[in-house]
Amino acid sequence: MEQIVQSILHSNHRRLDLMAKIDKSQYTKEQWQVIKAQRKADKELNRLRKNHNIDDSNTDQKYILCLKHGQKYSSDYVNKLYNMCKRNCTNFKFACLTDDPTGIDPDVIILDLPKNLAGWWCKPYIYSRDLPIKGVILYMDLDVVIASNIDHLFEYFPDDWCVIRDFTRVMRPKWEKYNSSVVRFKTGQLHFVWERFARQQQVIQKRHFGDQDWLWEAARGTAKLFPDNWIKSWKWEIRRSKEWAPGGTKGTRKFKYVENITPPDQCCIAVFHGDPNPHRCEDPWVVDNWK
16 A cells, blocks of 8 residues: 555656646556545645644644543533643643534634544554654543643653653552553554554454553553652542542542542643542542643
């Protein structure tokens, strides 16, 4: 497929004008599908450039990216993450990869989610070099609360891709596997993770519990790890009590006790993996900052 794309786009040593009218009779069905896909991508990129003043030649542009798919999180989660970033980061553009932009702040760059992806298996697409935003990308899950300035997450080992160590580290201090709640990379830097996944989706999904297990298999040992004390689990590393309120079920559980506790000084992001989601946590610091 890559050779087909190159032969079409660089015929006669020039790039085919994909926005012009094309006589599709001169191409095979497979070649025309490639052209259609590229024309659609170019059209979307032009829309983004016009609406959000995107300069894709600026590879130093800072982006914060999130993912909203299905019904698990509302647009309110996107908007609150955007608000928290505006309070705690400088000189960035904010983008959301989603299948439903309804209710999302109009200043957020909307990226269309490919239709053949679902659940957390949408996430490998963020590593594609075809992602319309070009620059340095700080990806964050929606279930985080930002505690303080995050500019240093862009500055840390700027030429490498960076990720957090999975929170299993609490029980197993030498745990090395990745947690994909917060990842920083340059557009296309991890394209091989997406490319292999796109070729073998069903096999990979059967073999792994989730996207971060695939990220570990595909890119093991290549990342720089953000310091553990910068990004912490709210329920496992910041709170004291882990006890659930009675009557809850998985996905709706709340803590039994409210704790008036704050993240340590060096912690800039608190992650809410599993239960509870931020909107179900009544700890005063969370209520004051998740907005």
